[in-house]
Amino acid sequence: MADRTPLIVGNWKMNQDHHQATHLVQKLAWTLKDAKHDFDSVEVAVLPPFTDLRSVQTLVDADKLDIRYGAQDVSAHESGAYTGEISPVMLAKLGVTYVAIGHSERRAYHGEDEAVTNAKIRSAFGQGIVPILCVGEGLDVRKAGNQVEHTLAQVDGALDGLGAEQAAQIVIAYEPVWAIGTGEVATPEDAQEVCGAIRARLAELYGAELADGVRVLYGGSVKSGNVAAIMAQPDVDGALVGGACLDAEEFAKIVRFDSLSA
Ligand SMILES: O=C(CO)COP(=O)(O)O
Numbered sequence: 001m002a003d004r005t006p007l008i009v010g011n012w013k014m015n016q017d018h019h020q021a022t023h024l025v026q027k028l029a030w031t032l033k034d035a036k037h038d039f040d041s042v043e044v045a046v047l048p049p050f051t052d053l054r055s056v057q058t059l060v061d062a063d064k065l066d067i068r069y070g071a072q073d074v075s076a077h078e079s080g081a082y083t084g085e086i087s088p089v090m091l092a093k094l095g096v097t098y099v100a101i102g103h104s105e106r107r108a109y110h111g112e113d114e115a116v117t118n119a120k121i122r123s124a125f126g127q128g129i130v131p132i133l134c135v136g137e138g139l140d141v142r143k144a145g146n147q148v149e150h151t152l153a154q155v156d157g158a159l160d161g162l163g164a165e166q167a168a169q170i171v172i173a174y175e176p177v178w179a180i181g182t183g184e185v186a187t188p189e190d191a192q193e194v195c196g197a198i199r200a201r202l203a204e205l206y207g208a209e210l211a212d213g214v215r216v217l218y219g220g221s222v223k224s225g226n227v228a229a230i231m232a233q234p235d236v237d238g239a240l241v242g243g244a245c246l247d248a249e250e251f252a253k254i255v256r257f258d259s260l261s262a
Contacts, residue, residue: 002212006231007171007238008255009132009217010046010245011072011100021052022059027248029065035256039066043238044255045098046245047072050086053094061095070098073106074129076119092127099124100240102158103134104177114157121158125166132171132240133158134219135198139178147176147190148197155201167206171215172198173240179220181242185230191218192233199235224253228262 016024025046032044045068048056056069075085091099101124102117117133124131135154137147151174159167174194179186195216202211218230219240230236245251253260 002209004213004215004237005041005043006257007043007045007215007217008251008257009044009070009098009173009238009240010251011103011219011240011242012046012048012052012246013072013105013242014049015246016048016052018052018055021048022055024246024248025056025059025065025067025069026063028252029063029067031248031252032067032255035252035259037252037256042255042258043068045070047098047100053091053096057095068097070096070100070129070132072100072103074099074101074120074124076116076123078123078126088123088127088129091129096129098130098132098171100173101131101133102154104136104175104180108177114154114160117154117158118160118162121162121166121170125169130169130171132173132217134173134175134240136175136177136194136220142176142178147194151194152197152201155198156205159205164206164210167202168210168213171217171238173217173219174198175219175240181221183221185221185223185226186218188229188233188236191230191236195233195235222254224250224257224260227254227257228260231257232262 047070074088101120106112121131135151137150141150215237217238217240218236222239222241223244
């Protein structure tokens, strides 16, 4: 099995102004430093709102923090008459490593579909930014038992036409919509079922070796109390954390899942 470095990502959603952002990242960095966190063994990233990115970049650069940061969305276009959108070129200038694409809240409130996620993935890669493709089913689909085929259709559509070089770098986050912000966490077995199916689909599309190296995350009500059991699953390589990442100490505990019991 490939050596996949676990990745814990905090999606701040629409929370924290740029002053608060600086404090939150500083506190996270201190807390992890106090705990002697080894950033090579578990990678840490935050996804603040666009308006915070410059402040986060300045702090990370000045203090030489090992924390990575990214954006929550990106335009499919590089520049032009797209009022309100943010170009991948602008994000690259801000030093972002990652961008979330197709989060369920973008799908629900902005009608993003597979054509859009596919275009945004290409847009991010075009500027050297790593997409974190978010996929996952709603409650109706889960109740009907169709979570695997639903999620794989989202993966297929998003990756359509993407070459192996890019597919090898992508991060995919399985986030069942019914588990987001609800306190309703998928069981570790639920997470493994779909994360394993995603890896198997990558193997079909790009070969087993490539699939073995891609990081597949779980997201949906991840907390320090449930992260260790989820991370113990063979095809779960990290977590995409919403609510719990706004508390630096709680997020640091999640990052340090290795020290918690499953
Ligand atoms: O949507 C999520 C992360 O992208 C998950 O949010 P919660 O952790 O608040 O359920």
